[in-house]
Amino acid sequence: MGRRSLRKRFCNIATRECRIGARRGRYKMRRPDLNILVILCAVYREGSVTRAAERLNLTQSAISHGLGRLRLLFDDPLFVRKGNRLVSTPLARSLAEDAAEGLDRLEALFERQSSFDPAGNVRTFSIGVRDVLEASLVPPLIDMMMEDAPQSSLVSMHVRRTSMETRLASGAVDAVVDVCLEQPEEVMSERISDEEFCVVARRGHPLACKPLDLSAYLDSEHVLVSVRQEGDAFEDAKLRSLGHRRTIRLRCQHYLAAYRAVRNSDLIATMPMRLAVMFHDPEEVDLLPVPFEIGRMDFHLYWHATRDADPGNRWFRQMVRRAVRWRQAA
Incomplete structure (x- = not known):
């Protein structure tokens, strides 16, 4: 049984068995409502009501209604629109990750007839x-x-x-x-992570001595990381949408190489925050905020x-x- 059919089965179970009551303007759940948990995970993974509706084979109004119930229940906006996508709040991210793990375990219960023994x-x-x-x-x-x-x-x-x-x-x-x-269509997918970015500059770099602004960023020489010989990186596409281009002095394949090039020169690199933190030696480099609205990179x-x-x-x-x-x- 595929993921979509299982999710539909969960939704049907939830519709029959769950009772949601209103008290003092907020929802109180007497039993777990798997339907809205599935909706929460779908919107979190897709970043869109439209794509979540397509994924679950539901109407957009059903998705919006489910989100409305969740917002009342947790007293939190859960998702905030930025451009064409919905960005999750910290609470929504935590709830979606916990709910996804629980739904995975429930799916496993329905598939024990064809189980896999990892041990x-x-x-x-x-x-x-x-x-x-x-x-x-x-x-x-x-x-x-x-x-x-x-x-x-x-x-x-x-x-x-x-x-x-x-x-x-x-x-x-x-x-x-x-x-x-x-x-x-034969390739199935789900959104599982996103990455925020930072700017990496050597310790003592002129940029690190004052708040980094867009003008100083564009005046600097940059390291671009890509396995391709040519073409833009994620940050270049964002800059181009703002009408700007940066000067690329070095193009390399791996972020570790970019980090090491930066720490010994006046080049700077824009890289995922988690990776920069892994490499980070505060005696060698500074991690600076990106001076424009770069957003997050989604991974599926x-x-x-x-x-x-x-x-x-x-x-x-x-x-x-x-x-x-x-x-x-x-």
């Missing part, structure tokens, strides 16, 4: 992941796998976006974590529809989600 299974799992996430995602992922599946192993690899569908369909890779990408988990109900693949995807939640809480 006794010898299998090599593979994940496609980029430099921006590998250093912080793979270590907790292998730790969790070694605890639950001591005989399994993990391969982390680079998967070209143009060949993602083929690699997933063939089983050459079990899952991929990457930015939001348009893929064929991708897998092929033909593997959606495979017990081993489902277990592995749950491990990836757990590792992401651990990484965000660390």
